[in-house]
Amino acid sequence: MTSALRRKAAQMASAATQCFSYSSLPATWALRQRGGGASVLRLSSRRTFSVSAAAGFDNQNREYVIVGGGNAAGYAARTFVEHGMADGRLCIVSKEPVPPYERPALTKGYLFPPDKKPARLPGFHTCVGSGGQRQTAEWYKENGIEVLYEDPVVAFDGKTQTLKTSSGKVLKYGSLIISTGCEASRLPEKIGGKLPGVHYIRDVADADALVSSLGSAKKVVVIGGGYIGMEVAAAACGWNLDTTIIFPEDHIMPRLFTPSLAKKYEELYQQNGVKFIKGALIEKLGAGSDGRVSSAVLKDGSVVEADTVIVGIGAKPVVSPFEAVGVNPKVGGIEVDSLFRTSVPGIFAIGDVAAFPLKMYNRIARVEHVDHARKSAHHCVETLLTSQTKAYDYLPYFYSRVFEYEGSSRKVWWQFYGDNVGEAVEVGNFDPKVATFWIDSAG
Ligand SMILES: Cc1cc2nc3c(=O)[nH]c(=O)nc-3n(C[C@H](O)[C@H](O)[C@H](O)COP(=O)(O)OP(=O)(O)OC[C@H]3O[C@@H](n4cnc5c(N)ncnc54)[C@H](O)[C@@H]3O)c2cc1C
Numbered sequence: 093m094t095s096a097l098r099r100k101a102a103q104m105a106s107a108a109t110q111c112f113s114y115s116s117l118p119a120t121w122a123l124r125q126r127g128g129g130a131s132v133l134r135l136s137s138r139r140t141f142s143v144s145a146a147a148g149f150d151n152q153n154r155e156y157v158i159v160g161g162g163n164a165a166g167y168a169a170r171t172f173v174e175h176g177m178a179d180g181r182l183c184i185v186s187k188e189p190v191p192p193y194e195r196p197a198l199t200k201g202y203l204f205p206p207d208k209k210p211a212r213l214p215g216f217h218t219c220v221g222s223g224g225q226r227q228t229a230e231w232y233k234e235n236g237i238e239v240l241y242e243d244p245v246v247a248f249d250g251k252t253q254t255l256k257t258s259s260g261k262v263l264k265y266g267s268l269i270i271s272t273g274c275e276a277s278r279l280p281e282k283i284g285g286k287l288p289g290v291h292y293i294r295d296v297a298d299a300d301a302l303v304s305s306l307g308s309a310k311k312v313v314v315i316g317g318g319y320i321g322m323e324v325a326a327a328a329c330g331w332n333l334d335t336t337i338i339f340p341e342d343h344i345m346p347r348l349f350t351p352s353l354a355k356k357y358e359e360l361y362q363q364n365g366v367k368f369i370k371g372a373l374i375e376k377l378g379a380g381s382d383g384r385v386s387s388a389v390l391k392d393g394s395v396v397e398a399d400t401v402i403v404g405i406g407a408k409p410v411v412s413p414f415e416a417v418g419v420n421p422k423v424g425g426i427e428v429d430s431l432f433r434t435s436v437p438g439i440f441a442i443g444d445v446a447a448f449p450l451k452m453y454n455r456i457a458r459v460e461h462v463d464h465a466r467k468s469a470h471h472c473v474e475t476l477l478t479s480q481t482k483a484y485d486y487l488p489y490f491y492s493r494v495f496e497y498e499g500s501s502r503k504v505w506w507q508f509y510g511d512n513v514g515e516a517v518e519v520g521n522f523d524p525k526v527a528t529f530w531i532d533s534a535g
């Protein structure tokens with residue numbers, strides 16, 4: 093075992109201890125070891141940072157600009173403040189009307205029924221999700237950070253180092269961090285993907301619209317058996333709604349769970365009244381006489397009634413208008429090196445949108461989970477502001493929490509570390525815990 097692998101194994105062991113000591117809940121995690129262990133660092137000495145054009149905010153010039161006001165942006169802003177480099181120097185250009193918040197809350201606490209203390213802003217602005225300070229709009233003002241709200245970047249010119257926003261502002265940047273995240277994949281409009289009562293969840297506005305539908309809903313159909321599907325279906329149980337999950341695969345969380353693990357979770361959902369329709373594709377969503385969604389019609393012709401439909405069929409990285417910076421053809425997203433530098437000097441990408449070298453598995457990856465959003469943001473800003481040249485060496489970590497609302501018969505929190513490759517070994521019977529280890533020593 094190389095020393096790097098030994099270090100990772102120690103990290104895993106420590107993570108395992110934490111997991112079992114403070115959670116009495118099921119845990120899922122994996123360690124994948126690549127034989128030989130030689131990792132390739134993709135550092136390019138030709139990439140240098142541009143020197144900022146101007147300090148302070150005048151009509152056009154900004155020293156540091158972050159595009160996207162999401163999870164990663166909030167953690168990046170914190171790192172700028174920690175280095176005393178925010179005041180009068182940092183500008184965040186955001187599409188949303190509120191400062192960065194912990195997006196995971198939207199399908200968890202945010203969807204608790206009204207009588208079960210749902211989470212609402214400003215309660216979950218970054219960086220509270222990792223135990224940090226709650227960065228409200230006042231925090232940004234106090235720290236001299238300019239935030240342009242509801243004014244997405246619509247055009248980019250790398251040669252002149254300028255951005256144009258939807259309101260027509262032209263911003264010249266010294267250094268640029270792209271943190272535009274992902275957007276929800278949608279069902280085509282021609283099959284009912286835009287009908288009233290059909291929901292997608294990516295931001296607070298989406299979650300508000302869903303909460304409003306849930307208030308008068310009776311029959312809920314959830315399309316997709318992934319993260320959103322599992323979390324929203326569990327939330328709908330808290331509202332005592334007739335809930336059906338429909339997905340094309342054989343079991344829930346097909347990309348992550350083993351069939352055995354999925355079975356345990358499916359049973360838990362069934363005990364809460366959730367129905368499953370597996371191996372099914374949607375032909376179309378039907379509308380009632382009021383124009384709202386009234387059914388999901390499956391490819392085999394069967395019809396499932398619904399007054400509220402939540403679609404969770406995956407997400408796509410938001411690379412526009414930055415395609416020219418370099419999109420990875422395999423995993424999508426803006427390609428960066430292990431310091432989050434793109435192919436264009438002075439331009440960085442972090443969070444969901446970044447295609448980065450996942451050093452321990454020696455491949456380029458995108459990770460669409462919050463721990464990476466937080467850590468990539470920190471690592472990138474450290475690189476930008478200090479002489480750090482340490483390669484990002486990330487141990488993938490993600491989690492979910494379901495049935496958390498007060499009065500639920502069982503709250504479940506699962507966690508996953510590493511990669512789910514190799515032979516799966518399951519320990520425990522979900523009463524109350526289960527752990528799955530994926531063991532892969534192939535090189
Ligand atoms: C509902 C939901 C629940 C989740 N739950 C979990 C969880 O439990 N655990 C977990 O590990 N991960 C979870 N995730 C994933 C996690 O939230 C993301 O990985 C994280 O938000 C990524 O951070 P980001 O900053 O890269 O992207 P985002 O947080 O999506 O931020 C991107 C921001 O950029 C803005 N933007 C896009 N284009 C432009 C533009 N042109 N100009 C200006 N702004 C722009 C967007 O409006 C958005 O505000 C969840 C995601 C969702 C949607």
Ligand SMILES: NC(=O)c1ccc[n+]([C@@H]2O[C@H](COP(=O)([O-])OP(=O)(O)OC[C@H]3O[C@@H](n4cnc5c(N)ncnc54)[C@H](O)[C@@H]3O)[C@@H](O)[C@H]2O)c1
Binds near residue numbers: 199319
């Ligand atoms: N706990 C978490 O980490 C968490 C929670 C919520 C959301 N998210 C993030 O939000 C994003 C969206 O999550 P998601 O659950 O939509 O994506 P996902 O990729 O986890 O799941 C998509 C699911 O949709 C189904 N599907 C795909 N195409 C379909 C189609 N045409 N018709 C019907 N079903 C189809 C499949 O069952 C698949 O499992 C991802 O980036 C995810 O990482 C993460």
Ligand SMILES: O=C1O[C@H]([C@@H](O)CO)C(O)=C1O
Binds near residue numbers: 196197201216222
């Ligand atoms: O990471 C997270 O942040 C929020 C919440 O903890 C903020 O208070 C949430 O629900 C997560 O899963």
